[in-house]
Structure formats: C-alpha cells, structure tokens
Amino acid sequence: MVHPQVEENWGNVNPIGLRYCYYEGKRCAETLFFDYRRQHQLNIKIARIFNTYGPRMHPNDGRVVSRFAVQALRNQDITIHGDGRQTRSFCYVDDLADALVRLMQTPDEVTGPINLGNPVECTIEGLAEMIIALAGSSSKITYVSLPADDPRRRKPDISKAKDLLRWKPTVPLEEGLTKTIEYFRTTIQTA
Ligand code: UDP
16 A cells, blocks of 8 residues: 555555445546546546544444544443554544635646545554543543454545645644544533
8 A cells, every 4th residue: 555645546456345345436436527527528526535533423433533532431441443553644624624615616627536634644542542531531442353454554645635725734633632522522421
C-alpha cells in the first residue's frame, strides 16, 4: 500500500474479501460517475473521504470513534481490535463539510477524485487513551481479535485539496473528540 495514500493509487483489491463489497461499491460509483461525464457530459465531483467523525454520529454505527466514546462514557471496556498499533487519520466533520462546499464551488473541469481528510495519523491505541482521558472515564482497554482485511495504516495525501480548494483541516483531534464526547454525553444513556 502506498503511504500516505495518493489519488493516483489504483489500489489492489480482493473482490471476495470481507470488506470488499464496501470497497468495490465505492470504486464502482467512481466508474459510473466518469462514464456519465464521458457519455452525457454530466458535471461531476468525486471526493474520497477519509475517517471523519463528530457530533451526530450514530452511537451504534460500529465505527471506532463512536464506539470508544460510548464505551468510555459508560465506563465499559474499550474494545481495541488487534494490537491497537494500526493507524487512522481522523477528520472533524466541520473541516470535512468545509472541504465539500469548496469542492462543489470549483470550476467544472475539477472532477476529482480528490482526497479529503486530516493527515495527522494516530494509532487506535492512542485514540483509545485520548478518549478515556477526555471522557474522564474509568474504562479499561481490552484487546479483541482483528477483523480480516483491517487496513494497517491510513493517511490521506491532501496535496491536491490544499492546492485546488485552498483548504486544510484546522480542528485538532483533541478538540474534535471533546465536542464529540460532549455530544454523546447529552444523547446516550450512560447509567
Ligand atoms: N476498531 C477497534 N475497535 C472497535 C472498532 C474499530 O479497534 O471497537 C478499529 C478497526 O479495527 C480499525 C479502526 O479501529 O482498525 C478504524 O475502524 P473504523 O471501522 O472506524 O474505520 P475503517 O476501518 O473503515 O477505517
């Protein structure tokens, strides 16, 4: 895997793997967008969104930020998959929304694909520790089995977004997590 991930990386996918329905779905959508542009001159914009989080996530969507935040607020065990040394790069929703609006405002010839995300890389274990601290939680970390095909590292190269959209993320992880945890504190039952 090319690291950080650039738009020109065509990927190498196993069409029958556990996660690949999701991956191929996204790939197919991009293919269709470009065919519609070629065949029907449709204006298109393709954003490749990397791990985004923030208030109003669903508490049971199974994604790591919502899962850990809810577990921490309930003082339940934090379930790290594998050794927790895999990385992700988390983008706060307000930064992502700003980038999407900017992308929609670009001239017609800007089609993407264009990476949108926050390039600050964080281990899943580091994320768990940060969420426990910010939530003031007594949760303990527990290590459970790693799902098949779980990517080891994820970090977007956002040079194109910086250049074409004059954009870069501004919300640090700690600040975004604080707002997200506060959101879950007011919406989920913790007792
Ligand atoms: N993860 C974890 N515990 C959980 C949920 C997720 O350790 O309870 C890990 C997951 O295995 C992956 C990372 O957190 O390594 C990000 O998972 P998520 O599903 O949020 O995003 P994606 O894997 O699609 O980037």
